[in-house]
Amino acid sequence: MLPIPDNLIINIDKALRTVFASAASRRAYPDAGLDEAEMSEADKRHAAGLMRVNHCGEVCAQALYAGQALTARNPDAAKALIEASDEETEHLAWCEKRLNELGSHKSVLNPLWYAGSFGLGVLAGALGDKWNLGFLAETERQVEGHLDSHLSLLPENDAKSRAIVEQMKADEIRHAETAIEHGGAPLPMPVKLAMKLTSKVMTGLAYRL
Numbered sequence: 001m002l003p004i005p006d007n008l009i010i011n012i013d014k015a016l017r018t019v020f021a022s023a024a025s026r027r028a029y030p031d032a033g034l035d036e037a038e039m040s041e042a043d044k045r046h047a048a049g050l051m052r053v054n055h056c057g058e059v060c061a062q063a064l065y066a067g068q069a070l071t072a073r074n075p076d077a078a079k080a081l082i083e084a085s086d087e088e089t090e091h092l093a094w095c096e097k098r099l100n101e102l103g104s105h106k107s108v109l110n111p112l113w114y115a116g117s118f119g120l121g122v123l124a125g126a127l128g129d130k131w132n133l134g135f136l137a138e139t140e141r142q143v144e145g146h147l148d149s150h151l152s153l154l155p156e157n158d159a160k161s162r163a164i165v166e167q168m169k170a171d172e173i174r175h176a177e178t179a180i181e182h183g184g185a186p187l188p189m190p191v192k193l194a195m196k197l198t199s200k201v202m203t204g205l206a207y208r209l
Contacts, residue, residue, distance in 0.1 A: 011066055015118070018062045019110050023092035030094060030167040031160035036101065043155040048104035049207040050150050051161055054168065055095035056107045056206035057143055060117040061088040064139060067121020068132050077129040080182050081136065084175045091171070094164045101160070107206045133184030138192060140176035142199060144169055 017023075039047070065085040072078040099106060107113070124135040147169040154161050187195075 007070060011070065011118075014062070014066055015114055018059055018089075018092070019114050022096060023089050025090040025093040027090055029097065030163040031098070034159045034163060037155070037157040037159060039155055039158060043158070044102050045104075046153075047155055047158050047161050048099060048102040050154060051095050051098050051102065051164075052104060052107055053203045053206045054147070054150065054165065055092060055099060056110060056113055056202065057146065058088050058091040058095060059107075059110045060113050060202070061085070061139070061143070062092070063114040063117035064121040064124075065136070067118040067123075068125040068136065069121075071122050071125025072129060072132055073125075074129045076182055077133055080133065080178055084136065084140075084178070087171050087175070091168050094168070098161055098164055108209050109205060113202060113206075130183050130185040131187070133179040133182050134187050135184075137176045137179035137184040138187050138195060140172045140179070142192075142195060144172045144176070146199070146203065147172065 062085060065081045065088065069078045069081040069085070072081060096106060125132045147165050150165050151162060151169075154165070
């Protein structure tokens with residue numbers, strides 16, 4: 001385990017890069033080769049709002065996994081969290097690129113979402129690895145549900161946004177399965193409901209801001 005000052009520097013650097021820098025993708029962009037659709041300004045704004053929510057969700061995921069990995073006790077659990085975080089960084093890149101193409105912007109509240117999510121991640125990790133990984137699995141399941149709903153809400157002809165959301169959804173499903181395989185425990189229903197309520201507030205604000 002790294003000394004506390006080193007961990008602090010690493011996590012501050014990660015926070016600054018996640019919130020303020022542009023992410024990069026090692027994989028090909030899911031919408032590569034797809035043509036931009038002719039959309040009305042209203043449809044563009046709607047698609048941008050949904051992609052901003054998705055980008056914000058990935059910012060929260062980065063913070064959650066960083067906090068969880070910081071307090072994880074089992075090296076295998078920490079490794080699973082770091083691997084999930086790496087793919088979430090690619091999701092950040094995909095969503096940011098799409099927002100730029102739609103002439104929009106990232107959520108101005110991202111610093112707030114990152115700070116709150118990091119704190120939740122630290123708490124989840126401190127509760128023990130089975131709850132830590134269970135929290136990861138439940139987070140991914142709820143994100144999968146959001147992405148599924150976005151596929152029905154995006155403009156029909158916005159193939160580029162749809163391709164990105166489809167690949168993100170496939171990745172989230174795999175992350176949840178990995179967390180369960182590593183011993184993640186099902187969370188109590190009140191915790192699941194609290195997570196859904198918090199997510200609802202975040203998505204409502206991120207769509208507009």
